[in-house]
Amino acid sequence: MRALTALLVVAVLLGVVWLGAGVAGWHAFFGVAVPYAAVLIFLIGIVWRVVTWARSPVPFRIPTTCGQQRSLDWIPSSTLENPHDGWGVTRRMALEVLLFRSLFRNTRTELTPTKRLVYESDRYLWVAALAFHWSFLVIFLRHLRFFLQPVPQLVTFLESVDGFFQLAVPTLFLSDVLILAALLYLLGRRLLNRQLRYISLPADYFALFLLLAVAITGVLMRYVTKVDLVAAKELAMGLVTFSPKVPTVIGTPFYIHIFFVSVLFAYFPFSKLTHMAGIFLSPTRNLANNNRKRRHVNPWNPEVEVHTYAQWEEDFHDKLVAAGIPLDKE
Amino acid sequence: MYDGGKIITGLLVFLILVTVPVWFNAATHAQARAPQLKLPEGATACVEPTAEMRATHMELLNRWRNAAVRSDERFFTMPDGKVYEKSLSLTCLKCHDNKEEFCDRCHNYLAVSPYCWDCHVEPKGGRS
Amino acid sequence: MAEKTQQELLQIRYTPPRRDWMDPSVDFEARRGSWSYPAAGKNLTYLGFPNPREWSPADEDWKLPDNWREIIYEGFRERLKKFRSLRVFLDTCVRCGACADKCQFFLGSGDPKNMPVLRAELLRSVYRRDFTTAGKILGGLAGGRELTPEVLKEWYYYFYQCTECRRCSVFCPYGIDTAEITMIARELMNLVGLNINWVMEPVANCDRTGNHLGIQPHTFKDNVEFLCDELAEITGLRIDPPINKKGAEILFIVPSADYFADPGIFTFMGYLLLFEHIGLDYTLSAYASEGGNFGLFTSHDTIKRLNYKMYAEAKRLGVKWILGGECGHMWRVIHQYMDTMNGPADFLEVPKSPVTGTVFDHTASTKMLHICEFTSDLIKNGRLKFDPSRNDRYRVTFHDSCNPARGMGILEEPRYVLKSVCNHFYEMPDNTIREQTFCCGGGAGLGNDENMEMRLRGGLPRANAVQYVHEKYGVNLLTCICAIDRATLPTLMDYWVPEVGVSGVHELVGNALIMEGENERPTDLRGEPIGDKEAASDV
Numbered sequence: 003m004r005a006l007t008a009l010l011v012v013a014v015l016l017g018v019v020w021l022g023a024g025v026a027g028w029h030a031f032f033g034v035a036v037p038y039a040a041v042l043i044f045l046i047g048i049v050w051r052v053v054t055w056a057r058s059p060v061p062f063r064i065p066t067t068c069g070q071q072r073s074l075d076w077i078p079s080s081t082l083e084n085p086h087d088g089w090g091v092t093r094r095m096a097l098e099v100l101l102f103r104s105l106f107r108n109t110r111t112e113l114t115p116t117k118r119l120v121y122e123s124d125r126y127l128w129v130a131a132l133a134f135h136w137s138f139l140v141i142f143l144r145h146l147r148f149f150l151q152p153v154p155q156l157v158t159f160l161e162s163v164d165g166f167f168q169l170a171v172p173t174l175f176l177s178d179v180l181i182l183a184a185l186l187y188l189l190g191r192r193l194l195n196r197q198l199r200y201i202s203l204p205a206d207y208f209a210l211f212l213l214l215a216v217a218i219t220g221v222l223m224r225y226v227t228k229v230d231l232v233a234a235k236e237l238a239m240g241l242v243t244f245s246p247k248v249p250t251v252i253g254t255p256f257y258i259h260i261f262f263v264s265v266l267f268a269y270f271p272f273s274k275l276t277h278m279a280g281i282f283l284s285p286t287r288n289l290a291n292n293n294r295k296r297r298h299v300n301p302w303n304p305e306v307e308v309h310t311y312a313q314w315e316e317d318f319h320d321k322l323v324a325a326g327i328p329l330d331k332e
Numbered sequence: 333m334y335d336g337g338k339i340i341t342g343l344l345v346f347l348i349l350v351t352v353p354v355w356f357n358a359a360t361h362a363q364a365r366a367p368q369l370k371l372p373e374g375a376t377a378c379v380e381p382t383a384e385m386r387a388t389h390m391e392l393l394n395r396w397r398n399a400a401v402r403s404d405e406r407f408f409t410m411p412d413g414k415v416y417e418k419s420l421s422l423t424c425l426k427c428h429d430n431k432e433e434f435c436d437r438c439h440n441y442l443a444v445s446p447y448c449w450d451c452h453v454e455p456k457g458g459r460s
Numbered sequence: 461m462a463e464k465t466q467q468e469l470l471q472i473r474y475t476p477p478r479r480d481w482m483d484p485s486v487d488f489e490a491r492r493g494s495w496s497y498p499a500a501g502k503n504l505t506y507l508g509f510p511n512p513r514e515w516s517p518a519d520e521d522w523k524l525p526d527n528w529r530e531i532i533y534e535g536f537r538e539r540l541k542k543f544r545s546l547r548v549f550l551d552t553c554v555r556c557g558a559c560a561d562k563c564q565f566f567l568g569s570g571d572p573k574n575m576p577v578l579r580a581e582l583l584r585s586v587y588r589r590d591f592t593t594a595g596k597i598l599g600g601l602a603g604g605r606e607l608t609p610e611v612l613k614e615w616y617y618y619f620y621q622c623t624e625c626r627r628c629s630v631f632c633p634y635g636i637d638t639a640e641i642t643m644i645a646r647e648l649m650n651l652v653g654l655n656i657n658w659v660m661e662p663v664a665n666c667d668r669t670g671n672h673l674g675i676q677p678h679t680f681k682d683n684v685e686f687l688c689d690e691l692a693e694i695t696g697l698r699i700d701p702p703i704n705k706k707g708a709e710i711l712f713i714v715p716s717a718d719y720f721a722d723p724g725i726f727t728f729m730g731y732l733l734l735f736e737h738i739g740l741d742y743t744l745s746a747y748a749s750e751g752g753n754f755g756l757f758t759s760h761d762t763i764k765r766l767n768y769k770m771y772a773e774a775k776r777l778g779v780k781w782i783l784g785g786e787c788g789h790m791w792r793v794i795h796q797y798m799d800t801m802n803g804p805a806d807f808l809e810v811p812k813s814p815v816t817g818t819v820f821d822h823t824a825s826t827k828m829l830h831i832c833e834f835t836s837d838l839i840k841n842g843r844l845k846f847d848p849s850r851n852d853r854y855r856v857t858f859h860d861s862c863n864p865a866r867g868m869g870i871l872e873e874p875r876y877v878l879k880s881v882c883n884h885f886y887e888m889p890d891n892t893i894r895e896q897t898f899c900c901g902g903g904a905g906l907g908n909d910e911n912m913e914m915r916l917r918g919g920l921p922r923a924n925a926v927q928y929v930h931e932k933y934g935v936n937l938l939t940c941i942c943a944i945d946r947a948t949l950p951t952l953m954d955y956w957v958p959e960v961g962v963s964g965v966h967e968l969v970g971n972a973l974i975m976e977g978e979n980e981r982p983t984d985l986r987g988e989p990i991g992d993k994e995a996a997s998d999v
Binding site: 007051054055056057058059060061062063064066067068069070071072073074076077079080083084086098102104105107108109110111113117118119121127131191195196197198200201202203204205206272273274276277280281283284285286287291292293294295296297298299300302303304306307308309310311314315317318321322324325326327328330 | 470472474475476481508540541542543544545546547548549551552553554555556557558560561562567572575577578581592593594601602603626629630631632633634635636637640667668669670676677678681682703704705706746747760761762764765768769772773776794795796797799800801803804818820821822823824825826828833836837840865866867868869870871872873876889891892894895896920921924925927928
């Protein structure tokens with residue numbers, strides 16, 4: 003039901019761009035105004051989001067330690083899982099951000115018919131997540147050939163690696179295959195795994211459907227419907243050099259694609275997709291476990307009422323005397 | 333603890349990275365204008381309409397190559413009865429005789445390096 | 461109390477019910493055994509907490525203040541400004557489900573709202589609706605829920621069903637820590653008088669007498685002396701630990717359960733023997749007579765309030781540094797909160813072992829050392845002689861307690877000590893120890909009798925792992941470095957694996973330690989004949 007709601011929203015978006023760019027022919031609106039607005043919302047939104055996070059302090063140093071602490075010098079400490087300094091934290095964060103370390107740990111628990119709990123390593127989610135995120139990054143970077151003039155060698159190199167197998171014309175990109183497979187897997191598990199379906203919100207499906215819409219329209223355009231690439235680049239370059247130009251020879255599929263991309267950009271800062279930035283600010287991961295060595299300062303450290311020793315001694319004076327426990331005041 | 337410095341640095345790096353197209357093109361003085369092609373003089377029509385050729389010529393060439401090399405089907409007839417040989421050098425390049433001012437302009441613009449010239453002798457006018 | 465049989469408890473279904481999770485209703489009457497009694501009014505009054513009253517969760521009317529909603533909103537707003545963790549954790553969850561089957565309460569109950577993701581979602585849904593733009597506009601479609609009395613009741617049920625063990629945080633790709641969510645949710649509930657007595661009574665006791673159990677100074681001394689009498693009987697050595705002694709080198713602080721009840725007292729006896737043997741210049745304090753800190757299960761301000769006594773007493777007595785006993789959440793507080801809250805401890809010196817001369821540089825700021833670190837150093841430097849065969853009736857395994865494992869990382873020290881003092885040590889399966897360890901089911905104030913069903917359920921994964929090594933290696937002793945564990949695990953073991961006993965690490969140290977001037981020990985610290993393997997079956 004929640005999945006259908008999300009699918010419906012994506013379908014409505016498709017209808018909007020179909021009617022607007024396809025039937026009514028508002029190419030300047032969908033080719034220029036919408037992308038500009040979307041990128042602006044994206045940039046301001048992300049900055050606003052991160053600044054909002056940053057304005058709340060980190061009152062306590064609360065890393066989740068996942069390995070041996072650094073204590074006695076003859077006990078090897080786990081500098082990656084329980085870093086004690088900035089360098090360790092940097093490496094821990096790099097592992098989290100680039101390779102999804104914590105997800106790699108994932109296990110699946112089952113209660114056997116004999117009522118034993120068994121834990122098995124379960125890395126499907128990790129594989130799919132890596133495949134999706136890295137493919138997305140590669141595709142994103144590959145698209146720079148439409149936005150840069152001249153096209154840097156780094157981009158052409160990436161493209162040649164991505165199309166290494168030289169299958170078909172135009173060359174089939176590995177990242178295109180991977181991103182579709184990964185997204186379909188992520189959607190499939192959300193729909194088929196009953197626990198996951200139970201916790202999923204419309205927003206969870208919406209993000210997947212939107213990404214699928216972006217990927218599918220892109221793939222269709224490259225391999226099936228075709229587009230005049232020179233015109234496409236002319237439009238893209240017009241946007242990034244602030245001299246927008248709307249070529250007349252681009253078809254509706256192109257506008258559908260960039261409309262979905264625009265929606266993705268604009269939606270990003272206001273959704274769970276902000277985990278892209280949030281991961282860097284997670285206090286259980288980005289702090290060193292050197293708590294007892296270096297004092298962490300809380301800017302709002304409050305004054306609290308306490309029961310002082312003097313009060314305590316007064317409260318229990320007679321009993322202290324009777325027990326022969328030394329007093330401050332005789 | 334706020335770590336404001338680190339966060340602002342991170343945000344700046346992020347903003348610089350996502351705005352690469354803006355400042356990169358400003359630095360290279362790139363123009364939004366599409367490359368101008370030198371069209372063959374005298375010829376009025378290609379084997380397919382212009383729009384079609386712009387979007388799908390690579391597929392046509394691929395089909396031609398496969399047909400000619402693998403099935404030995406070397407000719408095709410246009411709707412108007414004209415017969416062409418399925419050949420890059422003998423058909424395409426006959427009209428589009430300046431690779432540098434025709435093929436290369438777009439291919440360079442989009443950083444495409446077709447593998448035509450892995451086998452075919454490259455006509456005068458540099459690599460495509 | 462356990463009215464349900466093992467077979468009944470084990471009818472666990474992990475398939476979620478038809479009812480949507482957004483429906484908050486909880487039938488408290490039907491779920492007796494899975495919630496804790498509310499705090500008695502007297503404890504709240506003593507502490508100056510809001511809305512003291514007598515009530516029961518099974519009542520329809522929870523006697524909330526009229527403006528409870530505004531109070532919660534205001535409290536929420538304030539905490540969003542104070543805790544980056546809260547904001548980031550509420551905003552970034554993608555509901556990937558990696559945490560779902562990592563919580564022992566989910567594994568033991570099958571209740572989907574015990575999946576960490578949904579536990580956080582109980583708070584997140586309110587946050588979405590009232591603190592985010594999308595939620596304000598889209599409401600339920602964006603996953604928002606209105607804060608109704610039913611939602612508040614649901615909070616009470618589920619946030620007092622989380623032991624803040626942080627296991628989910630290990631597996632979360634963004635490190636979202638449900639302990640943090642639960643702590644703040646409990647703070648919010650405190651604002652309108654929704655707290656449990658098993659937390660608030662210890663808090664009130666601790667503030668007043670110095671320890672959770674409300675043991676007054678003369679009884680403190682009596683208890684210590686009683687244990688010394690026992691030790692004299694077993695070892696022939698008369699020990700007289702100083703209390704509130706000014707000018708001692710070290711202040712030693714333990715969780716109060718260690719000088720109160722079996723089996724913690726045996727651990728305490730182990731400490732005393734060790735200190736006697738090395739001639740440590742230390743003092744106990746009847747004022748700072750609690751290592752644990754139930755403030756951790758109440759609010760950040762309360763942590764600070766209770767923990768104040770440690771540094772204050774160290775300063776008053778003029779000691780050089782502080783040594784801490786075996787306690788789980790105590791060490792989360794000392795390691796991750798104390799210095800920030802009650803420091804800087806610039807009146808103390810960096811802990812240095814008077815025996816080995818080792819300077820414990822990793823404690824340079826808090827000036828507080830864990831007893832397992834201290835003992836490991838002694839053993840490594842060959843300052844202790846052991847007869848591990850005195851522990852031969854035990855086949856030992858080690859339960860990493862949640863807080864020292866995931867909020868500190870003290871994994872090897874206790875193992876090193878254990879392997880030095882006993883001959884038979886076996887690890888439980890990898891997915892159940894170290895950073896992946898399971899909770900005893902009774903942490904964070906949930907170790908009370910009225911919550912027994914949920915304790916036994918939450919303790920199931922731990923018990924299951926113990927059962928595994930019990931059957932495979934004949935393990936009959938579950939050791940730990942946590943006083944809550946020592947209080948709750950015996951019940952858990954009695955129910956699920958009755959052949960296995962529970963002890964602290966230093967109990968085994970005390971057993972094995974060869975001391976100068978001791979007589980041939982007739983029994984171990986529990987009064988059981990040494991080396992009698994037959995006795996092993998009824999530890």
